Amino acid sequence: MTDLLLLLPVLIITSGAILLMLLAAFENVRDEIACFGAMVIFLFGFCMQLFGLGQGDARIFSGVFNEMLVGNSFTAVAGLIITACGFFTCLSSHTYFKQNRFITSEYYALTAFAASGMMLLTMAQELITAFISLEIMSLAIYVLVGMHRRNIKATEAVLKYLMLGAFAGGFFAMGSALMYGGTGSTKFAEIAGFISANGFFASSILVVGAFFILVALLFKIAAFPFHAWVVDVYDGAAMPVTGFMATALKTAVFAVFANFLILDGGLQASWVEYLFYIAVFTMFGGNLIAIGQNSLKRMLAASGIVHSGYLLIALVAFTSRDFTANVIVFYLAAYAVATMGMFAALSYLSGEDEQRITFDDFRGLAKVRPFSAAAISIFLLSMAGIPPTVGFMGKFYIIVNAINAGQVLLAVLAIVSSVISMWYYLRLIITMYFHEARDDFAVAKSPLAQATTFFLVFCVFALSLLPVSV
Amino acid sequence: MFEHILSVMIFLPLLVGVALLILPVSKNGVRILGLAVAVVVLVCGLKVYADYSGGGGLEFVEKLNWIEGLGISYHVGVDGISLFVLMAAAVLFPMVFMLFTAKSKAYYCNLLIALGAMVGAIAAADLVVFYIFWEIMLLPIFFIIGLYGGENRIAATIKITIYTIAGSLCMLAALVYVAVAHHTQTGVWSFEIARMASLELQGGFAVAAFVGMMLAFGIKIPLFPLHTWLPEAYTEAPYSTTFILSAIMAKIGVYGVIRLVVPVFEVEMARYAIILAYCGVIGLMYCGIAAIAQKDFKRMLAFSSASHMGIIALGIFCMNVQALTGTLFQIVAHATSTGILFLFLGILEERTETRHIDDLGGVAYKAPVFATFFAIAMLASCGLPGTSGFIGEFLIILGAVKFNMVIAVLAGTSVVIGVCYMLWLFQRVFFEEANSKTANFKDLSAYETLVFLPVIILILVMGIYPQPFIAKIEPAAQKHILQMATQDNPQLAERLDESGLLKLTND
Numbered sequence: 001m002t003d004l005l006l007l008l009p010v011l012i013i014t015s016g017a018i019l020l021m022l023l024a025a026f027e028n029v030r031d032e033i034a035c036f037g038a039m040v041i042f043l044f045g046f047c048m049q050l051f052g053l054g055q056g057d058a059r060i061f062s063g064v065f066n067e068m069l070v071g072n073s074f075t076a077v078a079g080l081i082i083t084a085c086g087f088f089t090c091l092s093s094h095t096y097f098k099q100n101r102f103i104t105s106e107y108y109a110l111t112a113f114a115a116s117g118m119m120l121l122t123m124a125q126e127l128i129t130a131f132i133s134l135e136i137m138s139l140a141i142y143v144l145v146g147m148h149r150r151n152i153k154a155t156e157a158v159l160k161y162l163m164l165g166a167f168a169g170g171f172f173a174m175g176s177a178l179m180y181g182g183t184g185s186t187k188f189a190e191i192a193g194f195i196s197a198n199g200f201f202a203s204s205i206l207v208v209g210a211f212f213i214l215v216a217l218l219f220k221i222a223a224f225p226f227h228a229w230v231v232d233v234y235d236g237a238a239m240p241v242t243g244f245m246a247t248a249l250k251t252a253v254f255a256v257f258a259n260f261l262i263l264d265g266g267l268q269a270s271w272v273e274y275l276f277y278i279a280v281f282t283m284f285g286g287n288l289i290a291i292g293q294n295s296l297k298r299m300l301a302a303s304g305i306v307h308s309g310y311l312l313i314a315l316v317a318f319t320s321r322d323f324t325a326n327v328i329v330f331y332l333a334a335y336a337v338a339t340m341g342m343f344a345a346l347s348y349l350s351g352e353d354e355q356r357i358t359f360d361d362f363r364g365l366a367k368v369r370p371f372s373a374a375a376i377s378i379f380l381l382s383m384a385g386i387p388p389t390v391g392f393m394g395k396f397y398i399i400v401n402a403i404n405a406g407q408v409l410l411a412v413l414a415i416v417s418s419v420i421s422m423w424y425y426l427r428l429i430i431t432m433y434f435h436e437a438r439d440d441f442a443v444a445k446s447p448l449a450q451a452t453t454f455f456l457v458f459c460v461f462a463l464s465l466l467p468v469s470v
Numbered sequence: 471m472f473e474h475i476l477s478v479m480i481f482l483p484l485l486v487g488v489a490l491l492i493l494p495v496s497k498n499g500v501r502i503l504g505l506a507v508a509v510v511v512l513v514c515g516l517k518v519y520a521d522y523s524g525g526g527g528l529e530f531v532e533k534l535n536w537i538e539g540l541g542i543s544y545h546v547g548v549d550g551i552s553l554f555v556l557m558a559a560a561v562l563f564p565m566v567f568m569l570f571t572a573k574s575k576a577y578y579c580n581l582l583i584a585l586g587a588m589v590g591a592i593a594a595a596d597l598v599v600f601y602i603f604w605e606i607m608l609l610p611i612f613f614i615i616g617l618y619g620g621e622n623r624i625a626a627t628i629k630i631t632i633y634t635i636a637g638s639l640c641m642l643a644a645l646v647y648v649a650v651a652h653h654t655q656t657g658v659w660s661f662e663i664a665r666m667a668s669l670e671l672q673g674g675f676a677v678a679a680f681v682g683m684m685l686a687f688g689i690k691i692p693l694f695p696l697h698t699w700l701p702e703a704y705t706e707a708p709y710s711t712t713f714i715l716s717a718i719m720a721k722i723g724v725y726g727v728i729r730l731v732v733p734v735f736e737v738e739m740a741r742y743a744i745i746l747a748y749c750g751v752i753g754l755m756y757c758g759i760a761a762i763a764q765k766d767f768k769r770m771l772a773f774s775s776a777s778h779m780g781i782i783a784l785g786i787f788c789m790n791v792q793a794l795t796g797t798l799f800q801i802v803a804h805a806t807s808t809g810i811l812f813l814f815l816g817i818l819e820e821r822t823e824t825r826h827i828d829d830l831g832g833v834a835y836k837a838p839v840f841a842t843f844f845a846i847a848m849l850a851s852c853g854l855p856g857t858s859g860f861i862g863e864f865l866i867i868l869g870a871v872k873f874n875m876v877i878a879v880l881a882g883t884s885v886v887i888g889v890c891y892m893l894w895l896f897q898r899v900f901f902e903e904a905n906s907k908t909a910n911f912k913d914l915s916a917y918e919t920l921v922f923l924p925v926i927i928l929i930l931v932m933g934i935y936p937q938p939f940i941a942k943i944e945p946a947a948q949k950h951i952l953q954m955a956t957q958d959n960p961q962l963a964e965r966l967d968e969s970g971l972l973k974l975t976n977d
Contacts (some may be wrong), residue, residue: 107691323539374491386635387602396598398541399643403650410676411646415639422635426628434616434624470539470659 006071016041018111024105042087079348095449114140118252159238172216178209234301243343283309317405334394341456364437487582515560541660550946580938582611625707641686690723694753704772709816717809727945753780758887792868800862832904837913
């Protein structure tokens with residue numbers, strides 16, 4: 001029964017996706033119906049995931065699935081973030097596609113497919129399952145990125161993402177094969193057991209395999225030195241899709257990364273030295289890219305790289321299984337709330353055909369739309385880690401975790417990086433508040449994206465009060 | 471209500487401020503409501519002052535578990551150290567609603583949010599709670615300077631924000647380091663400020679954490695050489711905000727050093743006190759000399775305020791009871807003298823539409839009440855005997871004599887610089903010939919006189935009969951120094967003389 005409850009959200013989202021895909025075949029099913037259908041599916045999946053939250057630790061149907069999937073509070077919270085992101089993406093898409101007309105009904109089915117792949121990914125306990133769910137997710141996302149076929153930027157984005165993503169997938173498959181060759185198993189737990197028994201460098205195939213898998217995962221989370229694609233891809237994709245990628249996809253990949261590296265696998269100690277440098281370079285590289293951007297989407301993409309860096313700190317600084325897992329998942333939620341909010345706000349504020357996307361386009365927004373400007377400011381402050389927002393609590397936990405693990409230098413570097421990142425977050429606030437408006441900021445009639453934005457503002461404050469257990 | 475009196479003082483302004491931002495209330499409505507809230511805070515503050523027993527420990531404590539796994543709780547309280555800072559905030563705040571009219575209602579809302587955050591930072595007994603309120607304090611200032619400041623407001627607001635946030639983040643790392651050290655040493659997670667005093671911190675990280683915290687507070691005070699944001703921010707901000715920055719927020723920086731740095735990092739403090747004391751004295755002299763050169767009276771007072779903060783900071787680093795008592799006394803004295811001068815200059819600019827000192831003259835003949843009040847506040851700021859400024863600076867210099875003779879002599883003589891620029895300003899603005907700008911200068915109205923009168927009386931009372939105030943401060947200061955010196959710090963305890971005072975002179 002527990003097993004079923006833990007698996008139910010994935011089942012709901014997957015069958016919902018199939019249902020939406022079938023519905024999309026009918027010509028007289030309007031996009032709106034598909035949109036509301038997807039919302040219902042995501043909401044239902046979210047509620048079921050909530051029930052699964054208190055169910056404890058279980059290898060789901062270990063007899064049937066041969067211990068391929070695991071369900072615990074870590075995967076459940078990651079699942080909650082993913083379903084919630086899916087739900088909010090549908091809401092903002094509804095408004096967004098009132099002003100940008102290139103939608104087909106399959107859009108919502110693909111969102112749901114991507115979400116189901118992500119949820120499976122968070123639960124994956126062995127390499128082949130992880131590979132399959134990674135591909136389910138990626139294929140759906142490729143299509144979503146290139147949805148606007150006639151737009152040259154979207155085409156460029158999908159081409160870049162598809163080519164590089166295919167390489168990453170190839171790396172992952174090759175790495176899995178080598179791992180299997182080295183350890184005789186594809187299960188995280190057994191790989192960990194092999195490493196702790198024989199040492200990491202006992203088998204050179206294992207080292208190469210692990211390296212390949214890390215490359216693939218680092219690519220997916222846009223960590224240095226595999227981060228270059230993210231700016232162009234985010235820039236080319238539609239606003240809600242970018243939001244979905246930035247939040248849900250990152251959550252899923254970080255969950256499997258954490259599982260593979262520290263929670264269920266045993267690679268952490270061997271790789272910590274390299275990950276340390278990767279975390280540092282990811283933070284500062286992301287900052288350097290973000291400082292130079294004039295487009296908000298590109299700035300947010302680059303700031304996403306920086307946040308990946310902060311999350312990598314939590315992977316490097318491993319204290320106790322529960323605390324580190326909670327810190328990671330809390331930070332993911334904190335980042336997701338603010339980023340989702342930003343993209344929901346941009347979904348309605350960017351106007352017809354995404355005409356407003358640079359910093360300058362948002363000049364004086366506070367004079368015309370004070371509430372929207374306030375909401376965006378709150379999201380930015382949360383990303384910058386200023387109290388009393390959830391972003392601050394996330395960063396606080398990361399720092400506590402890092403210093404507690406003895407990684408004081410990493411914590412200090414994270415703080416230096418935060419100070420640098422203030423520049424581009426403040427820049428938008430200054431543009432919105434301290435300049436005169438030149439635009440009337442006309443937006444579409446659909447109020448759903450606005451509703452999402454203001455609900456997420458509430459979440460920014462409410463989640464910050466949520467205590468994390470140690 | 472009385473068991474939650476501090477929470478009321480913190481959250482009433484915060485919530486009303488946010489609510490008024492959202493609700494469609496007229497500008498005057500917001501101003502009146504804001505004043506009402508500030509008066510409620512004042513009444514609560516007076517109640518706290520009256521009921522404060524002086525036992526030494528925290529009183530009016532409220533504690534609510536928040537993140538139990540890490541031992542973080544919503545924990546507030548008041549003791550002898552925080553009482554006077556709290557009172558400075560509560561007493562002076564209503565004035566900013568009474569005197570100037572703002573451009574829009576958001577100005578008053580931001581002021582209310584700043585008030586709540588400042589009270590929260592002063593009353594916090596938990597590191598995380600302190601940090602949260604400390605950071606919230608900055609946000610309204612950022613928006614006020616950016617929205618309502620003068621010509622260079624954007625540069626000024628970026629400067630103050632980046633400076634302060636950089637400092638705050640250093641402090642965040644430092645305080646997490648302290649809490650983690652507490653966990654390693656005792657095995658218990660806690661962020662309670664009082665518990666951190668018992669830690670034994672050693673090594674390079676402890677020094678780094680000490681530096682991190684000192685950076686945050688040094689920027690807020692501001693301590694030389696971290697003062698470079700101050701002239702722009704003080705000059706560009708509207709007068710009532712400059713008043714808050716100078717009279718209250720700078721004091722919270724001083725308070726933070728006394729509350730967080732001195733007890734936790736007693737060894738580092740003892741080792742580096744001399745350097746910090748020199749920073750204080752250099753700030754006192756440097757900003758004083760800079761003030762002489764200014765042609766803009768707001769900028770001049772900004773430097774003057776920074777200069778006097780130097781001597782207040784010096785009082786902490788001497789680490790003896792006299793100096794600490796003087797510092798706490800001077801916190802109120804500086805707020806009521808230099809702080810109030812910003813309000814007077816605001817009135818001066820409002821009526822003459824210039825900030826250029828040389829454009830003015832003869833105000834004293836046109837406005838005798840204004841000139842008298844200004845003179846009293848000015849002389850208190852210079853430290854003339856009979857005013858509050860004298861008592862505080864005298865105690866600090868007395869403490870400095872025990873600490874280090876060179877510093878004491880430098881501090882004592884540098885006070886004269888303050889007299890120079892203040893009297894020269896007074897001569898150029900209030901005496902000499904009246905000109906076209908000052909010919910029609912209106913004296914303070916009856917309403918304005920009533921607003922300022924209590925503060926002027928306070929300056930004189932604190933100067934002529936300081937005993938009741940010192941009686942409230944001294945036990946707390948004594949306890950603070952003793953606790954710091956004896957608690958697991960034999961090095962310092964050895965230097966205690968028979969009267970419980972520290973001898974830290976040249977050894």
